[in-house]
Amino acid sequence: MASLDQQITDSQKQVAVTQDKIAQVGTTLDRLARADAAAAAPALDIANATLAEVHKHSEAMNANIAELIMGLDDVTAGFSKDFEQMRSKTGWESLVGIFARGKSEAMRQERLRTASIDDKLQDLISKSDVITRLLQGQLDVLNDQKAKVEANLSQTLAEREEAVATLESLRERIRAMDPQLIDLENRIAATTDPSDRTRLETELANANKDHNALVQDEQVALARSQTLERYIEAGKTWVDSLQNQAATQMVLINKLQTDTRQRVVLYDALTKSLKTAQQQDVAHRINEIGVKTDQEAQTAMAGIGAATNDRMADMLEAHGEHMVFARKVLEEKARADERFARRFAEIVEKHDKNLYGGQ
Structure with a gap:
């Protein structure tokens, strides 16, 4: 599989292509709304063809971003293991501790100081922010296009x-002429006077001319009505497509934003866990030193212990508040994950079963 950075680059390219296609459809439909609809059928066919391309590019874009988001989840899942390794002393540090506890602790502190977990998390959050901005930009384009198409649709x-x-007016006038034409034809058939017959035939010719003109106007009006109807259906289809695309973008954005909050909570919790483990080690060392000191030193240590207990109580109270917040974020993440999995079931299955490259 490609790296996260490469996937982000691919996603940026796909978003650009999709936005270009969306703009093409929007421009075509906007031009149709302002043009003579009777001559707009070819452009409408082009818009429908471009709409099919938009769907194809949108599916590819969203599939790429969905896989990228799952890749971010995979990296996040590895943080707990990294922190657990940092909590414990390495085999070498434990061995050194047998002969020189101070040296062992110094080695561990140096390892923690130079650990790259913070950099890894910040890089992950940065990537999440890049993808979120990418998706938000796409969402803005979709909403903007939707507003324009809806305005054009109302006009059409x-x-x-x-x-x-x-x-309907033309058809009513045509229907009204039918009895007149029939009457003239009957009168012509019944007359024997050449002069009357010529006059009636002239009347009938003029009436037929008016009738044919109305029929021609009816055909033009019918063609215009049918073309406008096709444009209306295309506009409705486009609005529906834009709404569906926007819904997908919001699902992806919601998951990314919730994931980012969860990652911050995770890092905070694991960092405090590290600090607590280190404080416990220091506390054990202080206790051992205290046992070996005189009564005066023990009295001083008791004072320090009381102060430490106060600080520990404060930390535990703060921890309770932190856990409430963390639990809330985890609940939000569960809901976001559920929406994501429901929307991208095939991609989730491919990821979980490692089916990349299969048919």
Whole structure:
């Protein structure tokens, strides 16, 4: 599998491609809303083809980002193991401690001081922030396009109402002419006078001319109504697509933001655990020194112990508040993970079963 950095780069490229396709559809539909709808069918076909490409690119983009998010989870899961190793002394440090406890403790403190867990966590949080900004930018584009398409759709709906009204008016006028044409044809068939017949035929020719003009206008109005109807359906489809894409982006953003908060809590908890372990080691050393000192030193140590107990009580009280907050974050993460897993079930299964590269 590619590195997290490479996956982020790939995701940035895919987002750029998807946004370009989204802009193409938006521009085409916006132009249709302002153009003569009767001549817009070819452009509408182009918009539909581009819409299919948007779906393809969006699926690829979201799949890449979903896998990237799961990669961040994998790295986070490794932190506990790293911290557990740091809590304990290494075999060499324990061996040195048999002969020189001070040297052993100094070695452990130096190892903790130079440990890279903080850098690793900050790098992970930084990557999460980059991906979140990427997703937020995509969400902003989707919402902006949705607002534009909805405005154009309202305009087109109004235009189609006018087109349908015009079409119905023309059809009513055509229906009203039918009895007149039939009457003229019957009168022509019944007359024997050449002069009357010529006059009636002239009337019929003029009436047919008006009738044909209305029929032609009806065909134009029908074509316009049908094209507007197709554009309306395309607009509705596009709005629905944008809403679905936006929902996916919000699921991904929510999981990333919740994960980041959880990582901060995790790091804080593990860091305090490290400090507590080190303090315990120091406390044991102080206690051993205290046993070997005289009564005066023991009295001083008692004072120190009382102060230490006060500080320990403060720490325990703070720990309780910290655990309440941590539990709340973990509950939020569980809900975010559930939404994510439901939305990206296939990707989660591929990740969990290590099916990369399979068919």
